[in-house]
Amino acid sequence: MLMPSPKTAILERKANIVARLQGVLPVRAVIHDKFELRAYECDALTMYGCPPLAVVLPGSTEEVSAVLKICSEERVPVVPRGSGTSLSGGALPTADSVVLGVSRMNKILETNYENRYIRLQTGRTNLSVSGAVEARGFFYAPDPSSQLACAIAGNIAMNSGGAHCLKYGVTTNNLLGVKVVLMTGEITEFGGAYLDSGGLDLLGLVCGSEGQLGVVTEATLRILPKPEGARPILMGFEASEVAGACVSDIIRAGILPVAIEFMDRKCIRACENFVGVGYPDVEALLIVEVEGSPDEIDEQLALIKRTAEKHCPAEIRESQSEAETQKIWAGRKAAFGAMGVINDYICLDGTIPVSELSKVLKRIGELADNFGLDVANVFHAGDGNLHPLILFDANDEGQSAKSEELGAEILKLCVEVGGCLSGEHGIGVEKRDLMPFQYSANDIEAQIGVKDVFDPRWLLNPAKVFPLQSTESRRAA
């Protein structure tokens, strides 16, 4: 993967730039020592890393504004960073960039139960948002697997999803307003503690723009009343096609579970070895969760069971207790970690139409065989968001390259069957160069045009999202 070479003119001015940043921030909030900078050289896409010129950790929107003003004047690229958990390299720096981390900005500014929203600084972690409103019976719905660590800032940048978004939607569906600092240092707000602004939906545009349009420092999020209860059912099948057909039938039956998760045998075994939650050893496992009162849950689970039984499952296990529910989810939530114990892996994130599920799984298996690599599958089946994990040995350079090639082939397959390159992780640097498989040159140019409006000098997170050559002239200017 290619990153643009750093501009020497910027590297040479490092001392000056750092001094100017120190002029507007507390001493501890500017990191420029080359050893300390190593901590910021990469995000969760650990294959690539590069220490930045400097890291700033502002404590307020005004400080963010001051930093961006300086970087704008100095023409220094800025890489916004939440908690650094991006799987697509969204927070990957270049040597001539300043990383702007919002982690110190983690205050809750207002909790309003009457109007059902919470306003906070975006360095706040995802799980702690639900934590803050839990006692009053509310929660914040988007729940990415990294929710313990990931920041709302990154969730907004990537429009993050999670296991429960089948019912509750992803970040953009739960975001009411943002305070944004533009690259010029101007501070503005899109949306607010109300629904659907009348003008152009700039809130919807900023969400998912991967930190390329502005730095979001505050967010107003919708909070929802917690359901009376939730309970999963676990179903094992001897073929993934059958599991896929079962998913279709459940949806067809008019049930809208909050989550439908799928794991294949490789993943099941890895999870079992890692956390030992008692998953059956089958070809395909579905975890389906429904919500409501105890009676409502029983009614829905009974309907799901009846639907599943038509597909002769090898096993059906309805959770009987809170402890069992925790266990069922513990395995799924640990899946990525469990796979990491066995091997290095690349985690893909394509989405496909649910109707193509079995065809795509079969084809992924064939592709993996052709490349001589192993692929494990764990994904959100209800919405077709696949997470094939390509297993490889990172110390073997040939394998790294081969696994990246296989990843690209799988994502192209997703696009071919009517899907897309990324369901929830974002494009970042990882899938940047695959964009032309999904979008025509004109389609890409239309998106690039939007960045031109917000950031005409292309200083905010510049080498991401779009194929490098399509943005080269803009970044060079």
Next chain:
Amino acid sequence: MTPDSENELAEAIASAREPFVVMGGGTKRIGSSTDAVPLSTGKIAGIRLYEPDSLTLVVSSGTSAEYIDSQLAENGQRLPFEPMDYRSILRTTGTPTIGGIAATNASGPRRIQAGACRDYMLGVRFVSGEGKILKNGGRVMKNVTGYDLVKLMAGSRGTLGILTEVAFKVLPKPDSAATVAIRELDDITAVRALSKALGSPFDVSGAAHLPRWQSEEALTIVRIEGFCESVSYRANRLKDLLREFGEIDIEFNREHVDAMWRSLRDAERFGAIDGDVWRISARPSDAPSLVEIVRQSVSAEALFDWGGGLVWLLVPEGTSLRDHLENFSGHATLVRASDDTRSRIPTFQPPPPVQARIAAEIRRKFDPRGILNPGLMD
């Protein structure tokens, strides 16, 4: 002009020398009248793909909303965001199209639970002001591939491009529905009751307050939808929860429930009465005092939807409503007014300078010659 296909539309736009009034069925237009050439997508119609198992519908923009509803209903599904029909309030005729619904982000009472039109739009195809055929998003339920221009197109009222195709996520249509109703509450108490219902775990899919109107008494209503037993369980739990607010009736008759919410959705009661109609998006708990302040200067009739978050206001012609709302966060849209009023009062809430600049520049990018609904959203 009514092009037959996306290509024909693109050619017409590319070679155009004059501005167009872009429309679907022409039922929702809320700007000033203009002598620009009408351009309708009405003939670019038809369902492109409908996969009930995948909850996905891809449809050409000129397809009538009615046809789509009927096709979805055959499979026990629906558009979850309950698009409103503007014909009664705007006194327009014609056939609402799905393109018009998307371009106006038309959403009804279920907005508070299910989300808006924009939340169910998975992808769009459109012709830009330069006559380029562009696409964004796709037909899958989760998609973060590049910028979300789908949201930008939703509610952009044809000023950035002319929608030719929209992909939607659809949802199962529940078996049953019920309305839980409380009579004769004042606005403040009603919004408090709605807030209590919306803060409950009973999955409320509509929360509205209809103040006293002509011979009808005030009615505060909460809707529940789902499987039969579940609806009756939740309706009764809500009845207990809201007991402190007064006597409570539960309506289970599907036809009655649907008719009541349809009438609210379309702000039907203001249809036949003269005056300007405003649509105000606000913080729910601010809604009663906001209406009260307006009433101190002019006579005003209100309808509260979205638990108070959406206020429909009927005021005397020419009322400068925004002057009264300066201390509230939110925004007000002038939905129905004479050209004379519109020449003095902007239709849309004037955005702060930075937003106005960004919106204008985005518009220039998509429509450099300014030929698509010029001035409509400025």
